[in-house]
Amino acid sequence: MAKNVLDFEKPIIELENKIEEMRKHETMLDISKEIKTLEDKVLQLKESIYNNLTRWQRVQLARHPERPYTLDYIYMMTTDFIELHGDRNYKDDHAIVSGFAKLDNQKVMIIGHQKGRDTKTNLYRNFGMPNPEGYRKALRMMKLAEKFNVPVITMLDTPGAYPGLEAEQRGQAEAIARNLLEMSRLKVPIIVVIIGEGASGGALGIGVGDRILMLQNTWYSVISPESCSSILWRSWEYKEQAAEALKLTAEDLLEQKIIDRIIPEPLGGAHKDHQQMANTLKSVLLEELNNLLKIKPEKLISSRLEKFGKMGVFEE
Amino acid sequence: MGWFTRKKENISKESKKSDLPDGLWQKCEDCGEIIYNKQLELNLWCCPKCNHHFRIGSKEYISFLFDEGTFKEIDKKMKSADPLEFVDTKKYSERIKSTIKKTGLNDAVKTGTGKINNKKVSFACMDFGFIGGSMGSVVGEKISRAIDVAYEEKIPMIIISQSGGARMMEGAYSLMQMAKTSARLARLADAKIPYISVLTDPTTGGVTASFAMLGDVIIAEPKALIGFAGPRVIKQTIGRDLPEGFQRSEFLLENGFIDFIVTRKQMKEKLSLLIDYLHNNHK
Numbered sequence: 001m002a003k004n005v006l007d008f009e010k011p012i013i014e015l016e017n018k019i020e021e022m023r024k025h026e027t028m029l030d031i032s033k034e035i036k037t038l039e040d041k042v043l044q045l046k047e048s049i050y051n052n053l054t055r056w057q058r059v060q061l062a063r064h065p066e067r068p069y070t071l072d073y074i075y076m077m078t079t080d081f082i083e084l085h086g087d088r089n090y091k092d093d094h095a096i097v098s099g100f101a102k103l104d105n106q107k108v109m110i111i112g113h114q115k116g117r118d119t120k121t122n123l124y125r126n127f128g129m130p131n132p133e134g135y136r137k138a139l140r141m142m143k144l145a146e147k148f149n150v151p152v153i154t155m156l157d158t159p160g161a162y163p164g165l166e167a168e169q170r171g172q173a174e175a176i177a178r179n180l181l182e183m184s185r186l187k188v189p190i191i192v193v194i195i196g197e198g199a200s201g202g203a204l205g206i207g208v209g210d211r212i213l214m215l216q217n218t219w220y221s222v223i224s225p226e227s228c229s230s231i232l233w234r235s236w237e238y239k240e241q242a243a244e245a246l247k248l249t250a251e252d253l254l255e256q257k258i259i260d261r262i263i264p265e266p267l268g269g270a271h272k273d274h275q276q277m278a279n280t281l282k283s284v285l286l287e288e289l290n291n292l293l294k295i296k297p298e299k300l301i302s303s304r305l306e307k308f309g310k311m312g313v314f315e316e
Numbered sequence: 317m318g319w320f321t322r323k324k325e326n327i328s329k330e331s332k333k334s335d336l337p338d339g340l341w342q343k344c345e346d347c348g349e350i351i352y353n354k355q356l357e358l359n360l361w362c363c364p365k366c367n368h369h370f371r372i373g374s375k376e377y378i379s380f381l382f383d384e385g386t387f388k389e390i391d392k393k394m395k396s397a398d399p400l401e402f403v404d405t406k407k408y409s410e411r412i413k414s415t416i417k418k419t420g421l422n423d424a425v426k427t428g429t430g431k432i433n434n435k436k437v438s439f440a441c442m443d444f445g446f447i448g449g450s451m452g453s454v455v456g457e458k459i460s461r462a463i464d465v466a467y468e469e470k471i472p473m474i475i476i477s478q479s480g481g482a483r484m485m486e487g488a489y490s491l492m493q494m495a496k497t498s499a500r501l502a503r504l505a506d507a508k509i510p511y512i513s514v515l516t517d518p519t520t521g522g523v524t525a526s527f528a529m530l531g532d533v534i535i536a537e538p539k540a541l542i543g544f545a546g547p548r549v550i551k552q553t554i555g556r557d558l559p560e561g562f563q564r565s566e567f568l569l570e571n572g573f574i575d576f577i578v579t580r581k582q583m584k585e586k587l588s589l590l591i592d593y594l595h596n597n598h599k
Contacts, residue, residue, distance in 0.1 A: 161544065161545075162553075163544070163545030163549045163550050163553050164550065164553060164554055165550060165554055165558065165562070167544070167545075168543050168544060168545065168550065168562070168563060169567075169571055170571070171529075171571070171572075171573050172525070172543075172544040172545070173524035173525040173528075173529050173543065173544035174529040174573055176525040176526075176544070177494075177498060177524070177525050177526050177527070177528070177529040177530050178529075178530070180494055180495050180498035180499070180525075180526055181498045181499070181501055181502045181505070181530055182502070184495065184498060184499035184502045185499075185502040185503075185506065200482070200491060200522070201482075201491070201494065201521070201522055201525040201544070204491055204492075204494060204495060205525075207495075208495050208498075208499070220488055220491075221487050221488050221491065222482045222483075222484055222486070222487055222488060222490045222491040222522070223482075223484050228484050231484065232404035232405065232484060233404060233405060238404075241404075242404075245400065245402050245403060245404060245485075245487075246400070246402075246484070246487045246488075247400045247487055247488075248487060248488065252487075252488075253488055256399070256487075256488060256489065258488050258489070258492055304499065305499045305500070305502075305503060308492060308495045308496045308499050309460065309496055309499070309500075311453075311489060311492040311493075311495075311496055312452075312453030312454075312456055312457050312489050312492065312493060312496065313397045313399035313453050313486075313489060314394055314395065314396060314397050314453045314454045314457055315394070315395045315396070315397045316391075316393060316394050316395075
């Protein structure tokens with residue numbers, strides 16, 4: 001039986017286990033008809049569950065520990081990846097990975113948050129929560145890409161920038177702010193993909209670009225539902241309501257005109273079929289890159305300014 | 317009748333807590349000195365005994381920074397639209413309405429142009445009194461437009477920050493204001509027009525992580541709380557007490573993140589001098 005089963009997935013798993021059980025007896029009895037009926041039922045159940053997820057359930061899927069992370073996508077989508085390290089100032093932040101890679105024949109610079117899979121690797125990756133040197137490393141890579149005219153792809157998946165004592169001392173806020181400014185005037189195309197969690201400034205710190213894409217089961221907002229609950233409701237218990245109120249899913253953000261495109265995931269989520277997810281993402285990235293590479297740098301930058309300039313709703 | 321059967325309302329339910337004591341006197345939060353209101357105002361809302369800087373709003377900053385009668389407000393009527401129809405323990409639309417009524421402000425920033433020692437600048441000043449000085453669409457848009465004024469008129473930009481961060485009730489829209497304002501500052505920087513950022517107590521979260529930390533010169537009032545994460549969150553994360561003076565102006569100066577600390581009384585003259593040094597050198 002699969003580990004890491006979310007509550008709302010339990011009915012599916014139960015049925016799947018039943019089918020598994022029946023298969024064992026298939027050699028003795030002819031029950032292929034019954035199995036087929038059950039399989040159809042599973043598919044129906046999956047569609048009805050995954051097409052009617054609440055916002056909180058989406059958040060849970062976005063955090064699923066078996067989802068592909070930045071390095072998984074790099075290994076599945078690209079060739080000749082060469083990882084580059086360090087901010088040339090303080091240290092190498094393992095919560096952000098970066099380097100040159102080839103998407104078919106297209107050279108790209110890929111920068112993304114990186115989570116770990118178990119306690120040991122999560123500690124090494126600081127649970128995908130960068131320190132200032134992570135953002136400065138990302139900026140260094142972007143400048144490198146700009147200098148040698150290579151487009152940039154960033155992958156966002158973080159529970160937030162690390163709220164630690166040393167992070168403050170080394171200027172967490174300044175590091176993020178600097179990236180927002182520099183990314184808005186970078187002379188090469190930038191494609192941003194939210195592949196998991198897009199938590200606030202920690203995500204946006206590598207999230208300014210020409211095209212903003214979101215995988216289907218991800219979230220992106222100003223704060224996590226839990227923190228929002230603790231501040232506005234003064235309790236951790238209202239995360240479901242907070243998730244609803246924040247309107248943080250890919251569909252929500254497309255409607256708010258903050259993102260440009262939703263990338264569909266395999267039924268049940270990206271973790272159900274890593275390779276299929278990577279193939280879909282790769283074809284979308286190639287298509288988007290193809291369009292962006294035709295645009296002159298000055299036009300790219302002025303459109304980027306205009307794009308973010310339009311975001312927001314107010315009355316006059 | 318025993319006291320426990322008393323049917324009268326509890327005293328505390330009836331008594332209203334007001335944000336500002338409207339008496340004639342105020343007590344210094346730092347040293348406990350009792351100060352006559354008029355004297356406090358003459359002293360630019362700083363304690364005459366210990367120089368503690370009381371938290372003040374845009375109206376007060378405008379009153380002592382600009383040459384008399386030169387400040388002209390822009391986008392005065394802009395208001396939040398509640399795009400997410402956000403509800404927590406209270407509807408956001410109602411929160412906005414009651415805050416406007418209570419503060420007499422339309423949102424958490426005032427923008428416009430004015431003259432400092434006869435030098436015209438574009439100006440934005442935040443108000444902590446309006447939902448914790450939080451940045452939603454209105455704050456982001458007004459600041460962006462003020463930066464555009466600086467860009468078009470080729471005049472220096474000054475922003476006084478005072479904020480708890482991005483406004484939760486506008487979700488991702490609030491987050492994007494960080495990118496929006498920073499992008500405008502990038503264009504201003506490319507045009508070599510100076511931007512001076514003034515940090516006051518408190519400046520945290522998404523405001524610090526965008527325009528507040530992007531000044532050509534960044535200055536701060538004494539002992540202002542300045543940071544990305546709030547001290548409570550950091551304490552929870554690391555599980556130990558924070559050192560004395562952590563995330564205060566003096567701490568940021570020591571760590572190299574601000575240029576100098578300025579008292580309120582010196583602020584106008586220092587801004588004026590900085591403008592002299594930075595502006596109009598490209599002829």
